Structure formats: C-alpha cells, structure tokens
Amino acid sequence: MNKIINIDPEILSGTPVFTGTRVPVKKLFDYLETDETLETFLDDFPSVKREQALSILEIAEKISFIHPKRSSMKILLDECLPRRVKGL
DSSP states (O other): OOOOEEOOTTSGGGOOEETTSSOBHHHHHHHHHTTOOHHHHHHHOTTSOHHHHHHHHHHHHHHHHHOTTSOHHHHHHHHHSOHHHHTO
16 A cells, blocks of 8 residues: 655644645544535645545544544554654
C-alpha cells in the first residue's frame, strides 16, 4: 500500500496530512462528523485523491470494528505512522 499519511515538521508543523497535500487527515473526519459527504470533501479539497480518502475510511472502519470504544482517528494514526515519528 502506498503511503497515505504524511507527517513532516515542515508541513503544518507536523500535522498528519494526506500524502502530497497540505490537507489534514482530521479534516476528512470533521466533514463526515458534520454530515458532509465524501463528495463535498473531495470537491473542497481537490488535491486529495478519492483513493486516499477511501483508504483512510476503510482503515478507520476496520479499526472501529476491532476497537469500538477507542477513537478511530487516534488508532488510525497509531497504526499508520512510522515508529520513529510517534516519539516526536
């Protein structure tokens, strides 16, 4: 699987973003939590590829099934981030 999430201290102070963009991953969850559609998110952030967003959502769905009481965003980041970045 290609890298979906990028964390770089030079991009939004290290906020997790979709690779190749400056769009925070959290923004996708913010949209969906306010009943916006994936289409609206993609229209508003054209630098994010549909495949990237769908990959994040698939991972989040698997995580929420396995860990229903934990925050999907936190688990997603814990599972997807390189070990060396987590300590920052």
